Amino acid sequence: xxxxxAMGRNVSPEAFLEKSVDVAVKKRxxxxxxxxxxxxxxxxxDVRIGRxxxxxxxxxxxxxxxxxxxxSYGVGVRVIANGCxxxxxxxxxxxxxxxxxxxxxxxxxxxxxxxxxxxxxxxxPQKGFGEVSWKAPIKKNAFEVxxxxxxxxxxxxxxxxxxxGANYVNSVLFLVNEQKYFASTDGSYIxxxxxxxxxxxNVTAIDPKSGKFETRNALSAPMGMGYDYLQAxxxxxxxxxxxRYNKGYDMLEDATAAARQAKEKLxxxxxxxxxxxxxxxxxxxxxTIHESVGHPLxxxxxxxxxxxxxGTSFATLDKWQSKNFQYGSKLVNLVADKxxxxxxxxxxxxxxxxxxxxxxxxxxxxxxxxxxxxxxAHIIGEKESHGCCYADSWSSVQFQRMPNVSLAAGxxxxxxxxxxxxxxxxIYIIGDGSFSIDQQRYNFQFGGQLFYEIKDGKIAGMLKxxxxxSNTQEFWNSCAQVCDEKDYRLGGxxxxxxxxxxxxxxxxxxxxxxxxxxxxxINTARKI
Amino acid sequence: MAILSKEEAKKIIDKVLAFSKADEMxxxxxxxxxxxxxxxxxxxxxxGETTDLSLSVxxxxxxxxxxxxxxxxxxxxLEKTVRRAEEIAKLAPDNPEYVPMxxxxxxxxxxxxxxxxxxxxxxxxxxxxFDSIDPCVKKNLTAAGYLEDSAGFSALGNSxxxxxxxxxxxxxxxxxxxxxxxxGSGYAARDFNDASKLSTAxxxxxxxxxxxxxxTAKALEPGKYTVILEPTAGVDLLDNMMRxxxxxxxxxxxxFLGKKGGGTRLGEKLFDxxxxxxxxxxxxxIPGSPFSGDGRPQEKVMWVENGVVKxxxxxxxxxxxxxxxxxxxxxxxxxxxxxxxxxxxxxxTEKGILVTRLWYIRAVDPQTLLYTGLTRDxxxxxxxxxxxxxxxxxxxxESPVIMLNNVEAIGKPVRAGGNLVPPLKIRxxxxxxxxxxx
Numbered sequence: 001x002x003x004x005x006a007m008g009r010n011v012s013p014e015a016f017l018e019k020s021v022d023v024a025v026k027k028r029x030x031x032x033x034x035x036x037x038x039x040x041x042x043x044x045x046d047v048r049i050g051r052x053x054x055x056x057x058x059x060x061x062x063x064x065x066x067x068x069x070x071x072s073y074g075v076g077v078r079v080i081a082n083g084c085x086x087x088x089x090x091x092x093x094x095x096x097x098x099x100x101x102x103x104x105x106x107x108x109x110x111x112x113x114x115x116x117x118x119x120x121x122x123x124x125p126q127k128g129f130g131e132v133s134w135k136a137p138i139k140k141n142a143f144e145v146x147x148x149x150x151x152x153x154x155x156x157x158x159x160x161x162x163x164x165g166a167n168y169v170n171s172v173l174f175l176v177n178e179q180k181y182f183a184s185t186d187g188s189y190i191x192x193x194x195x196x197x198x199x200x201x202n203v204t205a206i207d208p209k210s211g212k213f214e215t216r217n218a219l220s221a222p223m224g225m226g227y228d229y230l231q232a233x234x235x236x237x238x239x240x241x242x243x244r245y246n247k248g249y250d251m252l253e254d255a256t257a258a259a260r261q262a263k264e265k266l267x268x269x270x271x272x273x274x275x276x277x278x279x280x281x282x283x284x285x286x287x288t289i290h291e292s293v294g295h296p297l298x299x300x301x302x303x304x305x306x307x308x309x310x311g312t313s314f315a316t317l318d319k320w321q322s323k324n325f326q327y328g329s330k331l332v333n334l335v336a337d338k339x340x341x342x343x344x345x346x347x348x349x350x351x352x353x354x355x356x357x358x359x360x361x362x363x364x365x366x367x368x369x370x371x372x373x374x375x376x377a378h379i380i381g382e383k384e385s386h387g388c389c390y391a392d393s394w395s396s397v398q399f400q401r402m403p404n405v406s407l408a409a410g411x412x413x414x415x416x417x418x419x420x421x422x423x424x425x426x427i428y429i430i431g432d433g434s435f436s437i438d439q440q441r442y443n444f445q446f447g448g449q450l451f452y453e454i455k456d457g458k459i460a461g462m463l464k465x466x467x468x469x470s471n472t473q474e475f476w477n478s479c480a481q482v483c484d485e486k487d488y489r490l491g492g493x494x495x496x497x498x499x500x501x502x503x504x505x506x507x508x509x510x511x512x513x514x515x516x517x518x519x520x521x522i523n524t525a526r527k528i
Numbered sequence: 529m530a531i532l533s534k535e536e537a538k539k540i541i542d543k544v545l546a547f548s549k550a551d552e553m554x555x556x557x558x559x560x561x562x563x564x565x566x567x568x569x570x571x572x573x574x575x576g577e578t579t580d581l582s583l584s585v586x587x588x589x590x591x592x593x594x595x596x597x598x599x600x601x602x603x604x605x606l607e608k609t610v611r612r613a614e615e616i617a618k619l620a621p622d623n624p625e626y627v628p629m630x631x632x633x634x635x636x637x638x639x640x641x642x643x644x645x646x647x648x649x650x651x652x653x654x655x656x657x658f659d660s661i662d663p664c665v666k667k668n669l670t671a672a673g674y675l676e677d678s679a680g681f682s683a684l685g686n687s688x689x690x691x692x693x694x695x696x697x698x699x700x701x702x703x704x705x706x707x708x709x710x711x712g713s714g715y716a717a718r719d720f721n722d723a724s725k726l727s728t729a730x731x732x733x734x735x736x737x738x739x740x741x742x743x744t745a746k747a748l749e750p751g752k753y754t755v756i757l758e759p760t761a762g763v764d765l766l767d768n769m770m771r772x773x774x775x776x777x778x779x780x781x782x783x784f785l786g787k788k789g790g791g792t793r794l795g796e797k798l799f800d801x802x803x804x805x806x807x808x809x810x811x812x813x814i815p816g817s818p819f820s821g822d823g824r825p826q827e828k829v830m831w832v833e834n835g836v837v838k839x840x841x842x843x844x845x846x847x848x849x850x851x852x853x854x855x856x857x858x859x860x861x862x863x864x865x866x867x868x869x870x871x872x873x874x875x876x877t878e879k880g881i882l883v884t885r886l887w888y889i890r891a892v893d894p895q896t897l898l899y900t901g902l903t904r905d906x907x908x909x910x911x912x913x914x915x916x917x918x919x920x921x922x923x924x925x926e927s928p929v930i931m932l933n934n935v936e937a938i939g940k941p942v943r944a945g946g947n948l949v950p951p952l953k954i955r956x957x958x959x960x961x962x963x964x965x966x
Contacts, residue, residue, distance in 0.1 A: 009596070009597040010613075010616070064620075069616075087576065091599065109576070113575065116654065117572075168782065206782065208790050210788060211781065213782045213895060304569050304670065308672035308673055308703065311887075312710075397574060434890050434891060435890055436889070436901055438888065438923075438965035439904055439965050440965035442964040443963035443965065445900050445925075467892060469923065469960065471964070520961075522925065522960060524898055526898050528897070
């Protein structure tokens with residue numbers, strides 16, 4: 001899937017190393033917009049000056065298919081006037097007059113929209129932070145690594161897969177750098193430097209006699225890290241039925257395993273449909289958390305603002321108000337976190353100048369909170385925003401987006417091997433696959449990359465054609481065991497979509513390997 | 529300024545081509561004005577309008593290519609962009625699959641531009657939203673909708689003499705209406721090139737009826753059912769299948785069109801003989817672009833005829849390698865049907881389920897094109913030719929290939945998502961579980 005944010009102008013890779021506009025200049029530009037907004041009657045204004053850099057290196061087998069370098073630079077101005085939001089954006093801004101014009105346009109739109117407004121915006125108070133900055137704690141800036149080194153890595157990954165039995169392999173390196181400057185009439189001037197990396201591949205093995213093919217995708221995670229993610233230390237590897245990775249990823253090793261496993265899948269046993277205890281690896285469980293916890297607890301969905309597109313939510317306000325809605329079993333603690341180092345959601349401040357934080361969503365199984373931003377906080381009785389407002393570009397309006405939402409590790413020491421030993425009839429699932437959930441987030445179905453049958457406490461071999469179906473509340477209440485923090489890892493996506501027009505957001509979800517009892521598994525094999 | 533005339537576009541492209549020092553160069557020039565209005569909880573939440581005009585230059589030396597983009601149009605900026613594209617090309621690795629650019633082409637005349645859509649302003653959008661929200665407020669229903677309109681042009685030219693120009697407009701509207709108690713939900717969607725064909729009020733009326741009629745849903749056991757898929761329900765599954773008709777994947781043996789023992793299923797009867805699917809950029813109801821992104825002419829192409837796979841789409845590289853015509857993937861498809869309306873199909877159904885919309889469709893198995901997803905916003909039980917009562921939503925696991933072998937009836941096609949899709953009556957459609965979602 002080509003990301004929506006592959007917009008912006010195409011540039012040479014050298015352009016990435018050019019410095020962004022100086023902070024003093026950004027402050028001067030921002031003040032021009034803030035002053036113009038106030039003079040036109042805005043009661044609040046914020047300015048985002050953004051430079052967004054993206055690089056994609058795309059290969060298959062022994063060929064480089066494409067190298068895409070894009071840069072996008074511009075400004076978005078958001079205001080409240082007559083109690084209503086207004087927004088305007090300008091590309092390639094370099095003088096105060098353009099800034100003032102954008103602010104004036106935003107105020108004019110706010111005043112026009114105010115005529116259709118039912119209730120004025122209520123903005124949770126936010127103190128100004130003065131001139132501050134935040135930088136992702138990366139060890140090696142991926143944009144400074146020569147293209148040749150990246151191409152060589154991917155071609156060696158492809159070669160490893162081909163040598164180990166793959167018929168085809170595609171690999172891609174996605175790199176993102178968001179250089180964001182935020183200023184508001186609250187008195188904040190925030191400069192931030194955000195980095196993300198995502199190395200992926202897809203290996204295909206074919207049995208020409210039967211005409212069947214099987215695939216295996218990378219077990220990497222997208223991370224809020226630099227090129228250092230591609231340097232895996234032994235401590236970053238979790239060995240077992242296959243090697244999984246934590247804060248360092250060995251792409252070559254994973255591609256080698258993937259080719260062998262794709263071939264093995266061709267002759268694997270087709271699953272017998274029925275109830276199984278599932279043991280879900282963090283490389284798989286992140287997506288189930290994302291769909292069945294992250295989305296239903298977005299307050300704008302709960303309130304109906306996404307009804308025409310993404311849908312609403314089963315986790316209605318009355319369930320939260322009851323203080324006893326059992327979202328999951330007592331072992332289930334789900335935490336929202338915009339601070340977690342190495343995660344995709346980590347920043348110092350969100351896109352409306354709120355300092356980021358960590359808060360509980362589900363505590364000891366009970367629903368205790370949602371995800372809310374400044375104009376929503378009052379609805380759930382909060383005095384301040386949770387700091388999870390985001391826009392995917394300077395040209396997009398910021399709105400409530402999912403923070404990292406993670407399942408807390410088990411408090412009792414427990415390894416994956418110990419967990420498997422207790423399972424009589426189960427399936428161990430590694431890696432994310434097909435995913436689908438209804439518009440209120442009750443009924444879902446998930447596939448995966450690797451499936452292993454567990455019989456009487458032992459791995460009995462590989463399975464295929466596996467998907468599980470459940471209902472969110474039933475599923476989380478079937479949570480029987482969570483491995484300890486030694487097994488805790490992140491998964492995630494660059495491409496969480498929401499809104500009309502749709503915006504992409506990058507988000508991580510952490511967990512340790514977790515056991516769910518008695519889940520319905522279907523067989524997905526068909527004949528055509 | 530965002531919509532340049534053919535002459536204005538050609539003048540800029542020719543000027544840019546004159547700056548080239550590369551072996552080959554192509555220029556893409558496009559501009560549009562896009563506006564939208566979004567509402568939820570019976571109130572407008574966001575609205576906006578953007579204009580864009582941008583030029584993209586691709587320079588090629590041997591098998592190395594580089595692309596540079598700009599949205600400034602003075603001579604110095606244009607020349608700088610050409611030089612930058614050439615620098616990037618020189619730094620790029622060889623692309624062994626590079627195919628030399630096309631020369632001059634003959635393009636069909638298509639009529640994808642409507643003045644009514646190009647003239648849309650914020651007042652039009654506000655009224656469109658009001659016409660949708662107001663009837664809902666009056667009936668104590670809750671509306672959430674989105675309207676997006678676009679008017680623009682696309683031009684391309686290259687150093688081998690190719691030039692193409694097309695103007696187009698589009699308007700897309702979708703509306704979800706929910707009952708105040710949250711027990712009923714209805715949906716309707718419309719898309720046109722010509723905005724004068726859109727009535728947000730009448731589309732909203734359909735969604736309102738479905739919302740009110742779906743409020744007391746009964747649970748039926750999951751299993752195999754005869755279904756009537758409305759065009760808004762069938763279109764996504766069919767579109768996914770049409771996008772999987774790439775010849776290279778089939779030749780490589782990793783597609784539903786790959787064959788046991790090697791080769792492809794081109795020429796095989798894969799569907800019911802009443803299934804005929806083609807594309808035609810000159811179709812008056814879904815007029816498309818006369819050319820594809822790389823300059824190939826779009827022509828009328830038969831994809832499935834009497835159930836037989838007649839064509840697959842090719843990249844220019846793969847077609848050259850296979851020695852066949854490089855048929856570009858279509859922008860929209862036409863599923864031929866009969867004259868029966870949706871109401872006629874319902875009338876002729878003894879027992880079945882009417883499906884308004886399918887949601888969150890994801891591939892489960894690319895080998896068989898198995899997809900999963902759910903019904904949404906209006907699912908009803910039909911008995912003896914009449915809608916009897918609303919039913920709870922289902923999750924399905926079904927392949928469009930299997931589905932198109934189980935055809936009971938094909939109705940009259942209507943426009944859906946840029947395609948022409950008939951309501952389809954299908955037997956043995958596989959629902960695998962129930963959903964509590966409304």
